[in-house]
Amino acid sequence: MRTQPPVRPEPAPRTRTLASPPSLVPLLARGTLLSPFKRPRPDAPVPATRLLLPGVRIDLARLAAYERVCGFPTGADSLPVTYPQVLAFPLAMRIMAGRAFPLPLPGLVHTSVEITRYQECGATAEYELGVLVERLAPHRRGTEATVLTEARAGGRLVWESRSTYLARHRPRNADRDHGATDGTPGPPPDAPGHLPDAPAHPAARPGPLPALAEWRLAPDVGRRYGAVSGDRNPIHLHPLAARPFGFPGAIAHGMWTVARALAEYGPPQAVRIRAEFRAPVPLPGTVAYAARGPFFELRSGGRVHLAGEVRPLPARGA
Template identity: 75%
Template structure:
């Protein structure tokens, strides 16, 4: 039965159906070539195009390689909760590498993601993917874009996400981003009520540490090989320095995938994560968890914080 909820396509969106997945190499080259000519600002228009790709099937060998890099158990019938992001990444890249996209692709930093998985996506199913850019917002370090992604199987919405990406630049005259912006967002059906963050007058206690990970220098290159995200900030210290980082940094999506692999299997869940500080490579980080909340930190510096909460599966 087709999903009864409306698509995220807005009234002004133009849907474009692709015949095949975009090739990442020319998109990366195009985005790199256009980046020096872009002057990001929060009030710039974003492309209204919604890209759709049907008939997508999972390459099981690629899935196994992704699972190994991120620490998931291999061979499960259900995709890791972060894997649909990788499936749809070429569509997102096509939007963000376009001339009309106002932020430079080079140096773009993933700052947050919210995932709603309505049911565990089967590894052997066929999917329709859809991606569009929602808009821009000022950030204390530059301009942030929001990208929405959907995955459908047999007409049913099984997975959706909202990601934010930051172009770092000077932004005089713009107030810092409101860190509580999520309070006004639409809540996916079935999401249980949540208490406001920092509602207690007491200082929140650090989450208890459960694991320590020593990250090799090549984590960014290995994840880039399985995800297609070969942003130079992740690949080598020299290329990372061009964008203001002392060393290469881990992909935000690798850090959350690694945390969720440690957290355990998820079916119908809502996942939220904020990438609060870059994870420099090589490095040592601590994974900590209490109940639905988890974080990745080094000493007192928190690199990633998030939570995993069960939701009611979408009705047929």
């Protein structure tokens, strides 16, 4: 009887420590120049590097600008729950703009985020940030990458997130996956202005949430958020820049929509947040913020753009 060879575990990522944050402008240019040579597919290898940036201190002026754009109160001694994602964005860009990352950078769509804040993150603390690409996965509209971001203070993990990013392309098995059983073709993977269907929330999610506020979004929301976050993906900046990627006009950043919603919600310090970016938020536009219990959403008309939930964590050591 032949024995099967042992399964070889995936090698652990190499850790590379940086002395300073990468500059975003060259990374954006590099990612744009390399994008035509990338052929996204879910079975491609992920970059085998974990980037670390120690000794990170908060620029309080930049923090205040971020808080104003996203609707958080300014001057608090703790960071907004979404802000470590902004701090680590240059590290994520360093990986995603490189040759080893198989998805083209321009036009990547942020489809979901899960954030866990284990304790209060002080605005005057020193942090070590880490970023790696955990995996690629097939999606019916292309290939999706999961990026893990961590923040440590005093050697202790205080915050982490997992974000998924979709590169839209026609999958290899598109004819099989997009055709219905009755022979009716499904929607094309590059349908303009449409993001992928997100997984449903748990059954405990109630029906339509009560609208608590209505927000009118100016056409420059994407440019203002890009200035404070460094995320200058062209789909968020101007209608003419968004159209080559299948969008009829500029759309709001997913992380701006979840930050704005959480600024309204006011989550506890120790918390786990899940949010799905279900449909693009066009700019300019009007959206309703709705919430009940742990659930929140942004919607316009009968369309849900963002759906999320907030769950408090037990205190450490409890």
